[in-house]
Amino acid sequence: MRLAVFGATGRAGRVVVDHALRGDHEVCTLARDPARLRPRAGLRVVGGDVRDPAAVAETLEGADAVISTLGRRRQDGDVCTDGIRTVLSAAAGNMPRRLIVLSNYGVADSRRRTAYVAVSWLLERAVLRDKEHMEALLRDSNADWTIVRAPVLTNGPRTGRYRTGVDLQLSFTAKVSRADLAEFILTELRDNVHIRQSVTITS
Template identity: 65%
Template sequence: MRLAIFGATGRSGRILIEHALQLGHQVTALARTPERIPPHERLHVVAGDVRDRAPVSRTIQGADAVVSALGRRRRGPAICTEGMRTILSAMAADGPRRLVALSNYGVAETRRRSPYVAVSWLLERPVLRDKERMEALIRASDTDWTLIRPPILTNGPRTDRYRTGAELRLTFTSKVSRADLAAFVLSELRAGEHLRQGVAITT
């Protein structure tokens, strides 16, 4: 599969690229700092900002699917919303229909599910608001999307012992490794079991 990956230099994005290459996929990744991504024969890195249409269009050209691992810092710009707006515009004109985006548990229909969500909004309001607006753009698009909503992410190993589900309720003890998250993203791209759904994941 030919994958276009955004958010490639983040912690989740780097592991996602690593796993995709291990599985034999061809990867094109967008990065403002390409030198931060180790070279690989099946990896092509496009230099640029996800908010700029030209490099985004080059990244998705010829791709079978798009994966967004964009993430916002507390005091940074609304990169998920702004970047996804550009990605969706490019996909509508030049790209594939399949889209998998990493979001956060506690947005949209999961917003009022538990005390865990209430505390998350108290501590991470700018981050969650950005993800919620990103989700709204994706839901309104004409793409075959899947939104993946993880809890706290760890740097632990891949275990393949994770649970997923649209109705899965996460709590203060919920967590998943970035390696397991990457495995689920790539599995969902192959199987397409959660088309037009938001799905939570936890170990």
């Protein structure tokens, strides 16, 4: 499968790209600094910004599916919202309809009255608001999207022992390794179990 990956220079994105290449997928990524990605067989890197329609369209060309692990940094503003808006616009023609997007637990319909969610919004309000706006764009689109809502991400190994569900409620101890997250994302691309659903993952 040919995959277009956005956010590939981030910590989660790097692991997703590694797992995809080991799974014999072809990967095209978009990076403002292509030198941050190690050249490998099966990997193509387009230089540019995710807010640039031309760069995004080039990244999507020939792709069967899209993965976004975009994350907000202070200097980036609402990069998740802006990025997905650009991707959806570029994909409106003959580009891939299948998107899997990394989000955070505690936004949109997972914004429950729990201590976990309350503290998350207290500490990361700008990040979660960006993710919430991003999710709204996906729900209003015609894409075959899956939103993956994650808790704290760790650098632990792939265990294969994680839980997923559309109604999971997480506690302060919730976490999952980026390796398990990557495995789930690629499994979902293969099996298409959660099309147009938001699914939570935790170890």
